[in-house]
Amino acid sequence: MKKNIQLLDDFVYTVMNRKRKQLAEQGQEMEKEDILSRFLLEKEKSYSNIDDKYLRDIILNFMIAGRDTTAGTLSWFFYMLCKHPHAQDKIAREVQTVIKMQDGEGKAGIESFSDYLTEEAINSMQYLHAALTETLRLYPAVPLDGKCCFSDDTLPDGFDVNKGDLVHYQPYPMGRMKFLWGEDVDDFRPERWLNNEGIFVPQSPFKFTAFQAGPRICLGKEFAYRQMKIVAATLLYFFKFQLWDSSREVKIRTMLTLQIDGGLHLRAMHR
Numbered sequence: 001m002k003k004n005i006q007l008l009d010d011f012v013y014t015v016m017n018r019k020r021k022q023l024a025e026q027g028q029e030m031e032k033e034d035i036l037s038r039f040l041l042e043k044e045k046s047y048s049n050i051d052d053k054y055l056r057d058i059i060l061n062f063m064i065a066g067r068d069t070t071a072g073t074l075s076w077f078f079y080m081l082c083k084h085p086h087a088q089d090k091i092a093r094e095v096q097t098v099i100k101m102q103d104g105e106g107k108a109g110i111e112s113f114s115d116y117l118t119e120e121a122i123n124s125m126q127y128l129h130a131a132l133t134e135t136l137r138l139y140p141a142v143p144l145d146g147k148c149c150f151s152d153d154t155l156p157d158g159f160d161v162n163k164g165d166l167v168h169y170q171p172y173p174m175g176r177m178k179f180l181w182g183e184d185v186d187d188f189r190p191e192r193w194l195n196n197e198g199i200f201v202p203q204s205p206f207k208f209t210a211f212q213a214g215p216r217i218c219l220g221k222e223f224a225y226r227q228m229k230i231v232a233a234t235l236l237y238f239f240k241f242q243l244w245d246s247s248r249e250v251k252i253r254t255m256l257t258l259q260i261d262g263g264l265h266l267r268a269m270h271r
């Protein structure tokens, strides 16, 4: 444990020092303001109470919270799309339509594609948004989340908990409960998130708990959607995907986050 913590600390401090050096060299002319630079600039202010250890924890928190969650969700998403080719085609068509509207000249090439992936374009990909959300319902990146009671309390259903008790809420089973989602709970159906006009309609975060709910809801939720939509739209615009071995059963790797055991092996073909 000690050795592993040291490994993580060394990594984070190296990242921090590199950025510090970069900032000193480039000063206010820094082209891209990433989150670490913002904290470092904040830290320099006289009233700031951010010390190096605190900053290390923030950076580590963002890395832990932001990497495996989106990466794992994208694996499950492509797994779902291979199992449901009609949904895969529908997303590809949606991306093509949106990009064509921006481009106005037929199929954009890889060089120009990212220019058309504007905020407006990403926001108008409603079916893709629904398909990612449906993936998270069935395969929430944080399948089980533990909390420690700070004081004796009574839960809304009357259940008493005591100070120090460990309580879990469980997005994985909650996403598969018939009384919450209906008889077709086991089906991958992005349409359940869309209204008649094809617009995404969010559910209460206390029902769809993949990002947690309340004041400590995931800080990176919107960022995560944007990141996943950019990756998914780019890949699906240019490629069609199939499972490398459709007879291989996909298994869950039990970790803090929900991963596919051994990774997901795909065959990619030009669209």
Ligand code: HEM
Residues within 6 Å of the ligand: 061, 062, 065, 066, 067, 069, 070, 073, 136, 140, 141, 142, 145, 146, 209, 210, 211, 212, 215, 216, 217, 218, 219, 220, 221, 223, 224
């Ligand atoms: C599919 C993607 C993601 C899912 C499903 C997800 C889910 C969650 C969940 C369940 C929590 C609550 C954990 C707890 O009990 O404390 C959380 C917290 C958090 N997430 Fe995410 N997350 C995702 C992506 C991201 C990304 C990309 C970032 C940042 C770049 C991020 C930043 C955070 C932070 C900073 C917290 C702590 C918030 C706080 O304690 O106030 N997350 N996330």
